[in-house]
Amino acid sequence: MKPILIRMRDGDNVAIVGNDGGLPAGTELPGGVRLLEKVPQAHKVSLVDLPAGAAVVRYGVTIGRTLEPLAAGRWVHERLIEMPAARELQGLPMATHRPPAAAPLEGFTFEGYRNADGSVGTRNILAITTTVQCVAGVLDVALRRIRDELLPRYPNVDDVVGLEHTYGCGVAIDAPDAVIPIRTLRNISLNPNFGGEVMVVSLGCEKLQPDRLLPPGSIAIGSASADTTATALDVVCLQDPAHVGFASMIESIVRRAELHLARLNHRQRETVPASELVVGVQCGGSDAFSGATANPAVGFCTDLLVRAGATVMFSEVTEVRDAIDELTARAATPELAQAMVEQMAWYDAYLARGRVDRSANTTPGNKAGGLSNIVEKAMGSIVKSGSVPISGVLAPGERLAPGQRGLIYAATPASDFICGTLQLAAGMNLHVFTTGRGTPYGLAACPVVKVATRSDLARRWHDLMDLNGGRIADGDATIEELGWELFHLLLEVASGRRTWAEQHRLHNALVLFNPAPVT
Numbered sequence: 001m002k003p004i005l006i007r008m009r010d011g012d013n014v015a016i017v018g019n020d021g022g023l024p025a026g027t028e029l030p031g032g033v034r035l036l037e038k039v040p041q042a043h044k045v046s047l048v049d050l051p052a053g054a055a056v057v058r059y060g061v062t063i064g065r066t067l068e069p070l071a072a073g074r075w076v077h078e079r080l081i082e083m084p085a086a087r088e089l090q091g092l093p094m095a096t097h098r099p100p101a102a103a104p105l106e107g108f109t110f111e112g113y114r115n116a117d118g119s120v121g122t123r124n125i126l127a128i129t130t131t132v133q134c135v136a137g138v139l140d141v142a143l144r145r146i147r148d149e150l151l152p153r154y155p156n157v158d159d160v161v162g163l164e165h166t167y168g169c170g171v172a173i174d175a176p177d178a179v180i181p182i183r184t185l186r187n188i189s190l191n192p193n194f195g196g197e198v199m200v201v202s203l204g205c206e207k208l209q210p211d212r213l214l215p216p217g218s219i220a221i222g223s224a225s226a227d228t229t230a231t232a233l234d235v236v237c238l239q240d241p242a243h244v245g246f247a248s249m250i251e252s253i254v255r256r257a258e259l260h261l262a263r264l265n266h267r268q269r270e271t272v273p274a275s276e277l278v279v280g281v282q283c284g285g286s287d288a289f290s291g292a293t294a295n296p297a298v299g300f301c302t303d304l305l306v307r308a309g310a311t312v313m314f315s316e317v318t319e320v321r322d323a324i325d326e327l328t329a330r331a332a333t334p335e336l337a338q339a340m341v342e343q344m345a346w347y348d349a350y351l352a353r354g355r356v357d358r359s360a361n362t363t364p365g366n367k368a369g370g371l372s373n374i375v376e377k378a379m380g381s382i383v384k385s386g387s388v389p390i391s392g393v394l395a396p397g398e399r400l401a402p403g404q405r406g407l408i409y410a411a412t413p414a415s416d417f418i419c420g421t422l423q424l425a426a427g428m429n430l431h432v433f434t435t436g437r438g439t440p441y442g443l444a445a446c447p448v449v450k451v452a453t454r455s456d457l458a459r460r461w462h463d464l465m466d467l468n469g470g471r472i473a474d475g476d477a478t479i480e481e482l483g484w485e486l487f488h489l490l491l492e493v494a495s496g497r498r499t500w501a502e503q504h505r506l507h508n509a510l511v512l513f514n515p516a517p518v519t
C-alpha cells in the first residue's frame with residue numbers, strides 16, 4: 001500500500017494519513033519519516049521532533065501545544081495537545097485583506113420558480129406554518145390527507161410540509177432574545193421555495209399569536225399570484241367555535257390548503273441566471289479530511305458561485321471563532337468586520353452563561369476522526385467560505401435583504417439542524433453539506449447536496465452521498481475539478497434533479513434557536 005500523507009501548508013509540522021484503515025508502525029512516509037506507531041486514517045503524524053510545549057502547526061496555524069516530547073513519526077492525537085485560548089476580539093485586522101476582484105462568471109443558468117418579489121425557488125412546496133407545537137398532531141393528520149388526496153391533482157407541486165417546532169407557548173415571549181425564534185419562524189415561512197403562499201395553523205390561546213408571528217405587511221413580499229387579496233394572512237384556528245369535533249378541523253386545513261395548492265400548481269420552471277442561487281454551506285460529522293478534501297472543494301465552488309453573482313452563506317459560530325482574524329480581514333468593509341466581531345462576542349457571552357466555551361463543540365466522532373480540538377476543526381471549516389470578500393453579515397434568524405448577494409456570514413450555532421433551520425430563514429434555496437464520519441441529514445424544505453470527505457464513506461454510503469470529495473485525497477481529482485463538478489451539480493439540483501436525501505425522503509426536524517428562557 002502506497003502511503004498517502006496530506007499536508008495543508010508548507011510550514012506545517014504535522015500531516016494526516018490518507019490511507020483507508022490507517023498505516024502500520026514502521027511505514028516509511030513520503031519525505032522519509034518512519035512511523036513509530038500505528039496511525040489511524042485521518043489522524044495526524046509528527047513530521048519533525050517536537051519538544052514538550054512546541055506549537056503543533058496545521059493549516060499554517062498553531063492548533064495547540066505538545067504536552068510531552070513527540071518524536072517524528074508519532075501519532076499526534078488530542079490527548080497529547082493542549083488547546084490554545086480563544087483569540088481576543090480586540091485588535092483584529094478589520095477589512096485589511098483586499099483580494100483582487102475575480103472575473104465575473106457569465107452564462108450559467110438553472111430552471112427555477114420565479115416569485116412575485118423577484119426571489120427564485122428551486123422547489124415548489126406548500127409550507128403550512130404553525131404558531132405552536134400544540135397543533136402539530138392535528139396538522140400531521142391533515143398533511144397525510146393532503147398528500148394522499150390532493151397532491152396527485154396538483155402535479156406541479158413537489159410536496160407539502162408542516163413547519164413544526166417546539167416554540168410558541170410556555171416561553172418568555174417578551175424576553176429580548178425571543179426575537180430570534182420568532183423572526184426565524186416568520187422568515188422560514190417566506191422562504192423562496194414556498195412561492196409566497198403563507199398559510200398558518202394556530203391553536204388560539206398561545207402566546208405566539210398569528211399576527212405577532214406574521215404582522216400585517218410581512219407577507220406581501222413573495223406571493224405567487226399578482227392578486228393582492230393573497231396578502232391577507234390565512235389562518236386556521238383550531239379553537240375557532242366553528243370547529244365542532246376533530247374532523248371539522250382537518251376539513252378546514254385541507255380545504256384551505258387546496259386554495260394554495262391550486263395557485264402553486266400554476267408555477268412553472270423558467271430559465272434564470274445562476275445568480276439566483278442562495279446556497280447555504282455547512283458541515284456535520286466532520287473528520288480531519290473535511291478541511292483537506294470536501295471543504296476546500298466547496299470553497300472553490302463558493303468562489304465560482306459568487307463570481308456568477310450568486311449568494312453563499314457560511315455559518316456555525318463556534319467553528320469560525322478561532323479563525324476570526326482571517327475573516328475580519330476578509331470583510332469588505334470595517335463595518336462588516338465589526339458586525340462579525342459582534343456576532344462572536346454575543347456567542348462568547350451566550351456560551352459563558354452556560355459555563356462552557358467553544359471547546360464544547362467537538363464530538364467524540366470528530367476526535368475519532370482525527371480532529372484534536374475546535375481550533376483544528378475551525379481551520380478546516382472556514383475553508384468552505386472560499387477566498388472572496390465577505391459582503392454581508394446576518395444575525396441568527398435574519399433574512400437576506402432583497403437583492404443582497406455575494407458571500408454572507410449568517411451567524412448560527414453549529415448544530416446541523418439549527419444551522420439548517422436558520423439558513424432556511426435567511427432565504428436559502430439550496431444546501432451543501434459536507435461530512436466525514438457520515439450523517440444522513442436532509443431537509444423537507446430545500447434540497448441538500450451531501451459531499452463525503454473520504455472515499456471509504458462514499459463507497460459504503462453510495463446512495464446517501466451525492467459527491468465524493470475523497471477523490472482529492474486519492475489523487476483522482478483536484479480541488480478545482482471537484483469544485484467545478486459541485487458547481488454543475490448544484491445547477492442541476494436547483495433545476496429539479498433530486499438529491500439522495502430527497503429520493504429517500506430524509507427530513508430532519510426544524511429546530512429553532514431559542515436563547516431566551518422557557519416558563
Ligand code: CA
Pocket residue numbers: 282283284316414415416419
Ligand atoms: Ca454543523
